[in-house]
Structure formats: structure tokens, C-alpha cells
Amino acid sequence: MTRRCPTVADLKADKGKGQKTMLRYVTLDEAAAAEAAGIDIASVPPDLVTDPRYRQAAPGIFSMTGKAHPEAGTPDDYLRFCGQMLQAGADALYCSGSLQTVEYLAREYVPVVGHVGLVPSRATFTGGFRAVGKSADQAIALFHDCRRLQEAGAFAVEIEVVPVEVATAISARLDILLWSMGAGPACDAQYLFAEDILGTNRSRLPRHAKAYRNFAAEYDRLQAERIAAFTEFRADVDCGAFPEAAHVVTMDPREHDAFLKGIAG
Template identity: 40%
Template sequence: MTRIFSWAAQVSDRDATVASLKAAKGSFGAFAQVTAETEAEAHAASEAGIEMLVCRASNVAKVRKGAPRAFITAALGFANAITDEEILRTAFAALIDGADAVLTGRRLEVVSLLASEDIPVVGHLGFVPRKSTWVGNIRAVGKTGDEALELFHKFCRLEDAGAFAVECELVPARLMAEITQRSSLVTISLGSGPSAEVAFLFSSDICGETDTVPRHARKYGDLASLNRQVEAERIRALSAFRTDVAGAAFPQDSETATIPDEALEKFLNEVDR
């Protein structure tokens, strides 16, 4: 744990910093990152020893409250910050709320814009879901020689633009191993094999919030079953309430307020006069 000043100029402890992430270059699996959008999710991840969290920029304050020591990356939404001024305002607001870095899949000029303000920028390469129409379907990126070479050039351009790290999504593992040793970028692997400084999975996949998970993920919990139990119990309780209302079994005397006889009598005398 390291003590720093946050972007809000507050003395803060962090499980990771930009400096420690860069110093870990070549130490694969040195850090773990998961998603968190609520205070509860962030707290659980922090208690589990997860050093890094990523969330929407609008949720940084809640996530920071749940995980005071985590390295938080704020994802800048494509639609929430469009112009350069909006991008900067959104980024600085997220940093003041407690973020340590920002994530963007926008053009290189945006990366340079942010980096020129000394904002730690994480890029996004490989399979970028919102841009999947360009690769035709949901698939790994870099499986042909030409595509692998183009991907490497994107790493180089992202590095030149000023990013310090990159989320690498669905890059073939052997290609990822070759690229990461040829780049000074801190690599964050999401479905791109073990050759990265940071291993990243979505909390929803880890905790089993759905019955199926992507091929690159692993389900460690079964919240889906628990959620079904919660939903069934909610319906059971609500149904019982409705039945009692229909049968005049709710409310009972013990569940209602009372008024003394003399007070009610006085009220009735006054009203009926």
C-alpha cells in the first residue's frame, strides 16, 4: 500500500499507483482488476484483495466509498462525453470523485488530449465491443498475420499518443505474449491469456450472475441461483400479503394504531354537533 495525494488533493492510500503498475512491467499477473458499479460491489472486491477496479465515470464516487484503497479506472462513455471539452470535464470530474485513471476507446487525439494534462490514460485494443461491426462478429482479434501486425501497430500508436496502459480484449494468447514484451504499455488482459501485468474479468462473470459466462471467463460463484431464490421468496411474500388483504387477515389489531375511548367519543361529539 502506498500513500499519495488524490486528484482532489487528499492524502490517500492506494493498493496500486501508475508508478507501481509501470514498475511491474514484465511481472505477469501482478495485479487483478474487476468491474464494480456500486459501493457494495467495490467493498466486496476490496475485501477480497482485488487491487484494481473499473467503473463508469458517473459511478466513481460510489465505488471509491466502497473501496478507499483500490486503483480505480473511470470508463468515459462514448455518448456521455463527445466533444473535447466534454471529455476533459468528464475526466477531471471522475478524477476529483476519486478515480486514478481514465479508460477510453476513442481516437488517438483524445488519448493525447487527456495525456497532455498528465491524466493517466488506459486505451482499449483488440476486440472493442462497441466497434465490433468492423470485425464482423464477436471474435478474437489478431488471428491472421496481417491483423496481428495491424494490432501491434495500434499498440505502438497508442503508446506514442501518451497512454500508460491498455485493456487488451480477446487477443490470442501467444500473440499477446509477443506484443506485450515489445511494448512499454502496462497490459490488462481480458480474455487475452496470462501474459499481462493485470488480469481482468467482469465481476458479474466471476460471481455467476448469469447461468453462462463467456469462454474467456470463469465462474467462481452462483449468484444467479441465489437471485432466483430471492425472487421466488419476494413473490411468495407478496402473494401471501395479497391473500391476507383479500381475506381480511391484514391488518390485525396489533398492526394498527389505537385511540382511547374518551378521545374518540370527544371527537364524535364535536363532529356530530
């Protein structure tokens, strides 16, 4: 039976009632697998959420899309983009931009998700790709960032690589939903990338992630089998083993004779 996709109101009503599951995936096959597995929330690229087949694959998954602020353009540009995505079937929009941009989008009734902690597009301001909030001053700043996002109208915030104590305290004190990527179990959703879960990420597995399968090894095995099959085909052609009689069409002998007579010089 097809699941009903939750609304923003549904997700907010569930705050404090346990954790949702959240994935970043990029293909229709992954979307269909997430739907079958009962995943609650997803972050997907724009070209996937706008694919007309996407909602057939993942009808019950609350699906967020977006752009990092360096590629988003002006607030008006981003608002137009948000409208296109919502019309295509997105449930919410990710925004790593300024509070002013978040507020501008929220005023136009765009369901906005912010980002705090380790934000890749802003990592230079927090010391690079490392945990954020390990000092009291940083942790206090994180709390105020989340509070300001809530006041600006964001309904959720991705909180990435933040000490568990900090995320726990913020979640208990604010109404905004916290979607944790490496920020502990006291948030409202646990967020991982499908490539890490499936083991297709061939670089270093992030500390906050867990690999549940080793698809990379399976892909390597399939590639070796692909090469072997192509090599055997080439060898069969070289020695005359392919094509065999079963692989060709033949003529009736009488038609063959008539054909030869017809082309005789």
C-alpha cells in the same frame, strides 16, 4: 486497515512482477465487496466514480472510468470530461478513440488507458465480436497498435480476446501495461466483469469469463419469495387476518367515550 490506492507509477513499477486483478462493476455493494476481496483495479461507470460514497466503499482500488469514443465528442469535450472525472476521484480514463485523442489527453497529464483487440465500439473493422490477432498480419498490427499507444502516452491498454501467444509477445517487448480480458496470463492484470463472476449475466457467458457464483438463481429465489409474501399479505387482508390487534393502536376506554360524546350529533 484501509489500503493505499496505487498510483500509475506504482502499477508501472510492478510490471513483470505478477498479475493484478481487475473488475468491471457498477454498484456500491460490488465496489465494497471488491475492496474487501483485495481487488487491485476496477473499471467503473462515471456515475459510480462520481458518487461521493464511492471512495468510502473502495478506497484502495485503482479506478478507471471513461466513455466509448462515439459518445465522447471532440478531443476538447473528452478533455473536459476527463478533468471532471479526475476531480471526482477517478485514477485513470479509458479512451477507445484515435491515437491523436490519446496523445492529446496524455499531453495534458491525463492517465490514459487504450483498447486493442476486440473493441466493441470498433468491432465492425475487425469482423464483429470475435477474436482478433489469429493471423500473423492481425497479430503484427496489434503489436504496432500497442506500440503506438505507448508512444502516444497511454500507460496501459486493455487487450481483449487476443491469442495468448500474441499478448505474451507484446507484453515482453513493450513497457505499456497490458490488462487482459481473454488474452492470457502473461499480461499485467486479469480483467473480468462482475456480472460474469457473480452469474448475474443471463445471456451467454463469454468464453474468456468464469462464473464463480450463481446470483441469478438466488435473485430468482428471492423474487419468488417476494411474490409469495405479497400474495400472503393480500390474502390476509381479504380474509380479515390482517391487521391483528398487535398491528393497531387503541384508545383508553374513557378517552374513547369522550371522543364519541364529542362527535355526537
